[in-house]
Structure formats: C-alpha cells, structure tokens
Amino acid sequence: MEIPKDKILDLLRERGEHDKAERADQELPDRVDPERDRGILEQLGIDPQDLLGKLPGGLGDKLGL
Numbered sequence: 348m349e350i351p352k353d354k355i356l357d358l359l360r361e362r363g364e365h366d367k368a369e370r371a372d373q374e375l376p377d378r379v380d381p382e383r384d385r386g387i388l389e390q391l392g393i394d395p396q397d398l399l400g401k402l403p404g405g406l407g408d409k410l411g412l
Contacts, residue, residue: 349378350398359391367391 352375359368374387381388381395388395 349380352377352379355379355388355391355393355398358393364392 352371355375356368356372359365359371371387371391375384379388381398385395388398
C-alpha cells in the first residue's frame with residue numbers, strides 16, 4: 348500500500364522533527380511504499396512496519412479510506 352508523502356511529512360512535523368520533514372520532502376517520492384522506501388524511512392526514524400499504525404488519527408482517517 349502506498350502512502351501520500353504529505354502524510355509522512357505531517358507525521359514528522361507533528362513530532363517536531365522539521366529537519367527530517369524537510370529531508371523527507373526532498374528524498375521521498377510523492378507516493379511512498381513502506382517496503383520499497385524502507386531505507387529512507389528508517390533513516391528518518393520511521394519504522395516501515397509500524398508506519399500505518401503511527402499515523403495520527405488512524406490509517407483510514409489519514410489516507411482517506
């Protein structure tokens with residue numbers, strides 16, 4: 348499942364990690380695949396396995412599902 352990059356940027360900003368959000372904005376594609384983009388997500392301090400559960404408001408709310 349792909350996640351809009353904006354949702355990851357929001358997550359990082361809500362955690363106060365604005366430098367990481369800026370880096371993510373430059374390095375991540377518009378649609379992030381947690382498996383494909385595992386390396387950069389881990390460098391940003393985001394566990395790809397837990398990514399969907401960590402999104403504020405729950406998966407459905409954040410992804411518009």
